[in-house]
Amino acid sequence: MTQAVRHDSMRARNLGVVLAEVRRSGPVTRAALAEITGLTKTTVSKLVADLLEAGMVAETGAASRGERGRPGTALALSGERVAALGLEVNVDYLSACVVDLTLSVRLRRTQAVDNRAASPVETLDNVRRLAREAVDEARSLGLVIAGSTLAVPGPVDDGLVHSAPNLGWRDVRVGDLLDDLLAPPAPPVRGGPSPQDPAATAPPPLLTVDNEANLAALGELWFGSGRRDFLHVSGEIGVGAGLVVDGALFRGAHGLAGELGHVIVSPDGPPCRCGGRGCLEQYAGQEALLRAAGAGTVEELVGRLRGGDIAALAACERAGHALGLALTSAVHLFDPGTIVLGGVFAPLFPWISGPVRETTAARLTAIRDAVPELAVSRLGADAATLGAAGQVIHRIVADPVAHLAAGGAPAPR
Amino acid sequence: MTQAVRHDSMRARNLGVVLAEVRRSGPVTRAALAEITGLTKTTVSKLVADLLEAGMVAETGAASRGERGRPGTALALSGERVAALGLEVNVDYLSACVVDLTLSVRLRRTQAVDNRAASPVETLDNVRRLAREAVDEARSLGLVIAGSTLAVPGPVDDGLVHSAPNLGWRDVRVGDLLDDLLAPPAPPVRGGPSPQDPAATAPPPLLTVDNEANLAALGELWFGSGRRDFLHVSGEIGVGAGLVVDGALFRGAHGLAGELGHVIVSPDGPPCRCGGRGCLEQYAGQEALLRAAGAGTVEELVGRLRGGDIAALAACERAGHALGLALTSAVHLFDPGTIVLGGVFAPLFPWISGPVRETTAARLTAIRDAVPELAVSRLGADAATLGAAGQVIHRIVADPVAHLAAGGAPAPR
Numbered sequence: 001m002t003q004a005v006r007h008d009s010m011r012a013r014n015l016g017v018v019l020a021e022v023r024r025s026g027p028v029t030r031a032a033l034a035e036i037t038g039l040t041k042t043t044v045s046k047l048v049a050d051l052l053e054a055g056m057v058a059e060t061g062a063a064s065r066g067e068r069g070r071p072g073t074a075l076a077l078s079g080e081r082v083a084a085l086g087l088e089v090n091v092d093y094l095s096a097c098v099v100d101l102t103l104s105v106r107l108r109r110t111q112a113v114d115n116r117a118a119s120p121v122e123t124l125d126n127v128r129r130l131a132r133e134a135v136d137e138a139r140s141l142g143l144v145i146a147g148s149t150l151a152v153p154g155p156v157d158d159g160l161v162h163s164a165p166n167l168g169w170r171d172v173r174v175g176d177l178l179d180d181l182l183a184p185p186a187p188p189v190r191g192g193p194s195p196q197d198p199a200a201t202a203p204p205p206l207l208t209v210d211n212e213a214n215l216a217a218l219g220e221l222w223f224g225s226g227r228r229d230f231l232h233v234s235g236e237i238g239v240g241a242g243l244v245v246d247g248a249l250f251r252g253a254h255g256l257a258g259e260l261g262h263v264i265v266s267p268d269g270p271p272c273r274c275g276g277r278g279c280l281e282q283y284a285g286q287e288a289l290l291r292a293a294g295a296g297t298v299e300e301l302v303g304r305l306r307g308g309d310i311a312a313l314a315a316c317e318r319a320g321h322a323l324g325l326a327l328t329s330a331v332h333l334f335d336p337g338t339i340v341l342g343g344v345f346a347p348l349f350p351w352i353s354g355p356v357r358e359t360t361a362a363r364l365t366a367i368r369d370a371v372p373e374l375a376v377s378r379l380g381a382d383a384a385t386l387g388a389a390g391q392v393i394h395r396i397v398a399d400p401v402a403h404l405a406a407g408g409a410p411a412p413r
Numbered sequence: 414m415t416q417a418v419r420h421d422s423m424r425a426r427n428l429g430v431v432l433a434e435v436r437r438s439g440p441v442t443r444a445a446l447a448e449i450t451g452l453t454k455t456t457v458s459k460l461v462a463d464l465l466e467a468g469m470v471a472e473t474g475a476a477s478r479g480e481r482g483r484p485g486t487a488l489a490l491s492g493e494r495v496a497a498l499g500l501e502v503n504v505d506y507l508s509a510c511v512v513d514l515t516l517s518v519r520l521r522r523t524q525a526v527d528n529r530a531a532s533p534v535e536t537l538d539n540v541r542r543l544a545r546e547a548v549d550e551a552r553s554l555g556l557v558i559a560g561s562t563l564a565v566p567g568p569v570d571d572g573l574v575h576s577a578p579n580l581g582w583r584d585v586r587v588g589d590l591l592d593d594l595l596a597p598p599a600p601p602v603r604g605g606p607s608p609q610d611p612a613a614t615a616p617p618p619l620l621t622v623d624n625e626a627n628l629a630a631l632g633e634l635w636f637g638s639g640r641r642d643f644l645h646v647s648g649e650i651g652v653g654a655g656l657v658v659d660g661a662l663f664r665g666a667h668g669l670a671g672e673l674g675h676v677i678v679s680p681d682g683p684p685c686r687c688g689g690r691g692c693l694e695q696y697a698g699q700e701a702l703l704r705a706a707g708a709g710t711v712e713e714l715v716g717r718l719r720g721g722d723i724a725a726l727a728a729c730e731r732a733g734h735a736l737g738l739a740l741t742s743a744v745h746l747f748d749p750g751t752i753v754l755g756g757v758f759a760p761l762f763p764w765i766s767g768p769v770r771e772t773t774a775a776r777l778t779a780i781r782d783a784v785p786e787l788a789v790s791r792l793g794a795d796a797a798t799l800g801a802a803g804q805v806i807h808r809i810v811a812d813p814v815a816h817l818a819a820g821g822a823p824a825p826r
Binding site for chain 1: 687
């Protein structure tokens with residue numbers, strides 16, 4: 001290892017240590033950062049200068065209380081420049097949000113559209129249009145989008161969506177189709193980038209693609225109730241789940257864990273698009289639920305439930321019982337801390353939670369000391385888009401050097 | 414922090430680093446250990462002297478190949494002194510094994526006994542007797558038992574077995590009932606231990622209690638095929654499972670994960686001891702299987718299967734189909750790398766694996782690129798006892814100072 005490489009990797013590690021400490025303890029002075037991290041004051045000052053320059057931290061003027069010695073200028077994460085774009089393609093809507101480095105949500109956009117009627121290319125063109133509007137609006141707020149994650153309703157492997165049966169997608173290379181999404185404007189011609197320029201030879205991925213249910217669970221973790229051990233259930237046309245254990249998402253061996261919608265409720269039940277029979281989705285997925293209730297939309301269903309409509313109430317009773325059966329199996333396997341119902345199950349919670357609780361209690365109480373608490377998501381259908389943006393922010397904070405090497409987030413011109 | 418405490422904790426960390434490196438790279442010289450760990454040769458020599466004294470490493474005489482400089486005496490883990498006792502209480506047997514620091518199995522004992530007919534105190538008396546025989550035999554081999562883990566067929570929390578319905582146990586404090594199991598012989602009377610003696614004021618737990626299915630999965634990890642991503646299924650009177658992801662056991666929020674036996678196969682199926690209905694255990698647990706086949710023991714069942722007995726074959730077909738349904742739900746939730754069938758499913762594998770594969774393939778192939786491979790455990794019913802002993806060894810290697818503080822493992826008198 002050459003001295004220069006060793007120095008670079010040490011600077012990378014130390015920048016990450018300082019930024020993480022600013023996030024954890026800020027507002028905090030340079031002197032306190034030196035004491036906490038064990039780095040010299042000179043080193044801390046240099047690293048802080050880089051982070052200030054990149055717009056990742058800002059001077060607040062106020063030192064944290066209880067600190068010894070003369071008061072210094074305190075530092076905190078800055079929400080003024082670096083931001084992330086969260087995107088979601090779901091069966092019947094597209095959505096986008098912009099989140100800054102302090103995890104404040106700066107804007108949200110949702111567009112109702114039936115993506116089953118469109119080809120993947122058409123749908124991704126619509127995503128691109130929505131994303132560009134969001135990027136432009138973010139720029140008008142002084143923000144620079146440092147990266148984006150797109151949530152899709154199906155398993156994802158390195159930008160490839162193997163199968164999203166509810167969208168009719170099979171082996172769609174989303175990463176390639178959207179690779180120009182966040183491309184910077186073409187630089188002035190000077191013979192092109194030099195091959196020695198590390199940012200040119202190894203550009204970091206600007207766009208990542210991930211499963212909707214995983215991102216919704218991360219949205220609940222970072223923007224929700226503050227719980228760190230829970231199973232988040234995303235009720236959409238499909239039903240997905242994301243398990244968070246001690247603040248970390250459980251992904252399984254191939255990143256395909258949490259497919260609650262295909263847990264078997266009844267082995268000889270109705271056939272499912274997955275090739276199986278009697279999957280939860282056939283009882284409690286949005287389409288099955290609306291069909292059973294004779295309603296066209298979730299809003300219409302909620303209206304009917306409020307009015308005491310018998311068919312609507314019976315449909316929720318049946319869906320809640322099926323969800324309770326699948327969750328019984330999930331609790332036996334996952335042993336979650338809490339169960340959080342999100343997506344369409346959030347607005348339906350007042351009607352669906354009773355049957356879920358009854359079914360799980362009847363089957364879990366005798367063998368477990370405590371049946372996991374059942375809670376409603378405050379984020380509802382926004383969870384995945386928020387989790388998508390939050391994932392980018394968490395990556396930047398964990399490895400600020402990769403972000404800086406990619407050109408950082410220069411002050412908007 | 415005082416200088417002495419800082420020094421002690423640094424020595425503890427460094428002892429662990431050196432021991433782990435000997436395990437990973439041994440046989441390895443002191444000079445190579447210094448180079449790999451970044452510690453000075455003097456420090457390494459002192460730490461190695463402590464580990465030699467404790468019988469945890471031994472000089473092999475042969476340096477590892479390809480090493481530069483003059484050849485030194487190489488060091489490797491020693492299997493000659495420190496050992497662990499693995500114990501298991503299951504419904505119809507007790508078992509014990511002794512494993513040395515190199516994870517070699519030094520002895521095994523199994524005793525068939527119907528523990529449902531006995532009280533917890535009687536059963537634990539039998540465990541104590543079996544354990545003492547194993548400890549005595551280990552001593553005759555020059556081994557000193559440094560700790561023990563007991564596997565029980567039910568969820569465990571800090572030595573308390575909440576509920577092992579197949580044993581008829583409810584809230585049994587196994588830890589307390591067996592706390593004298595590995596107590597050292599009473600010391601010669603000299604006014605008793607001084608309260609300043611850290612080993613006297615904070616004795617480490619000599620006996621831990623853990624769930625049988627969790628320990629069986631760890632047994633497969635450490636003594637099995639070398640896989641690091643798998644779901645291990647323990648077929649006993651109950652059916653448990655342990656998920657290993659990247660070499661680590663998944664335990665859930667309360668350590669109760671992996672209760673595959675209570676995953677719902679059919680919601681209106683036969684009532685189960687857990688309070689539910691149609692749980693996997695009612696179709697594929699050892700009792701259900703033997704009852705359906707009209708056999709008294711697993712050995713008898715295997716004999717009939719070999720002879721082509723129709724009832725026996727039908728019973729395995731039905732159990733395998735039910736196991737396939739529960740595993741379909743488990744694959745959707747856990748996304749395991751491989752599925753390893755152990756316990757009684759190991760001897761029944763030739764007859765049960767076909768229906769399991771058919772059922773999972775029919776329901777998983779359309780939505781997943783690959784259905785997890787189905788493999789047979791080579792350990793069978795020994796997995797939990799081996800995992801129990803292996804857990805003690807892994808704790809000692811991870812934190813040798815705790816072991817040394819507890820008096821280490823003096824050369825047998």
